[in-house]
Amino acid sequence: MRAIWKGAVAFGLVNVPVRLYAATGEHEVRLHQVHREDGGRIRYRKVCSVDGESVEWSDIAKGYETEDGELVVLTDEDFRRLPLSTEREIEVLEFVPADQVDPILLQKTYFLEPDKAAVKPYALLRGALEETDRVAVVKVAIRQRESMAVLRVRDKVIVLQTLLWPDEVREADFPVLDDDVTVRPQELTMASSLVESLAADFDPSQYEDAYVAALEQLIAAKVSSGDTQAPPAPPSQEDDTEGGGEVVDLLAALQRSVDKARAARGEDVEETPAGADEATSKPAGKKPAAKKAASRKATKAS
Incomplete structure (x- = not known):
């Protein structure tokens, strides 16, 4: 230990x-979530709800929301104090x-x-x-x-x-238990007899987790019968966007970052299809007001 x-x-x-x-x-028994079709592991990303971008662990802080909806952000330094x-x-x-x-x-x-x-x-x-x-x-x-x-x-x-x-211990508030209940002596005697008939010294070693035991047997049976498959290889960075969801997500995140940077400089933001090469994207130009608003709305939705 x-x-x-x-x-x-x-x-x-x-x-x-x-x-x-x-x-x-x-x-x-440690089980993983996998894709039923190809056995690929299901991964979870920490994503900001505001800009939709992935957030590194080092950039995550803890927050407390007050009753009136205000947010208090607490840093590691706050906790150290x-x-x-x-x-x-x-x-x-x-x-x-x-x-x-x-x-x-x-x-x-x-x-x-x-x-x-x-x-x-x-x-x-x-x-x-x-x-x-x-x-x-x-x-x-x-x-x-x-x-x-x-x-x-x-x-x-x-x-x-x-x-x-x-x-941290909740109060047990069950009004139904306040009702008067009449228990006859014969019923109490019978219930006590049942307790005595099952009386024993407690020995937890005589019990086992039947579910885990059955699950282990099920896995062992599948292994012995050859009902297994090799874990899928991770997608190559050279794969096209049609074959790798992570690549599509990465390009979408990069596009959002580009759009965010352009907006910060006061430039118009033009939608770029997911997977399109930045070099082939058309430069942002002047558009009618209505068209610009629609483009911004589409960018936020992405």
């Missing part, structure tokens, strides 16, 4: 250097009975591994949690997101489980 975070648990006057590891991972007092520290706030933490609050689970020089204070914290049957309520910042969390013991390892903030 690879550590995703390094810091320390602040336990009173004791500091326990630790590394954080993801304790869980989803078991899934935000205070994160627990950025490299797991700050123990209090110790509470384990049964007082509502399971609905629990999120992701992580393993805490101590540094070699911190095994003794780590064992001290672990023993205190086990002896008192309590969990430690802490604050921690992971990937620039501050969270509440709890520390508890699983086998010999201290695990950290992040918690939802209280206002």
Whole structure:
């Protein structure tokens, strides 16, 4: 496993250097979206809704829209200025009975591994949690997101489980449950008998994901029967525009850029068919007002 975070648990006057590891991972069969006709991978581009052009990751910022429709743009520098007092520290706030933490609050689970020089204070914290049957309520910042969390013991390892903030748990508002319902003693006795007939100690290892197992068998059967195909080769840059959609998109984007630059210089914009060579395009000239307006409208639509 690879550590995703390094810091320390602040336990009173004791500091326990630790590394954080993801304790869980989803078991899934990775599937790609492909074109049914030729098996080509389906790609997604990040496109600006204003000018229709592709945007590089380095040019993307985060924005917040206010209630009155105004946009607030937040940059990486803005986020760096935000205070994160627990950025490299797991700050123990209090110790509470384990049964007082509502399971609905629990999120992701992580393993805490101590540094070699911190095994003794780590064992001290672990023993205190086990002896008192309590969990430690802490604050921690992971990937620039501050969270509440709890520390508890699983086998010999201290695990950290992040918690939802209280206002992130929705209220269950179901008026139908306020209606008076009469349950007869015989019905309650029968329901209790059914529960007892299915009572057992929980052993998650006896269950399996039947869907994933069936999907893996389906894929294996197709492979063994030869029902496969070679992945298609990526289109060559020398291909004509009729055979490569990406080339058409590139030319269209270039044309929009040219039109935008001409408009910025106050020149008339002339529509150029997708795939046409810029050298063969007619230079923009004076046109009647109505024709110019129609040309601009067509350019925006493209």
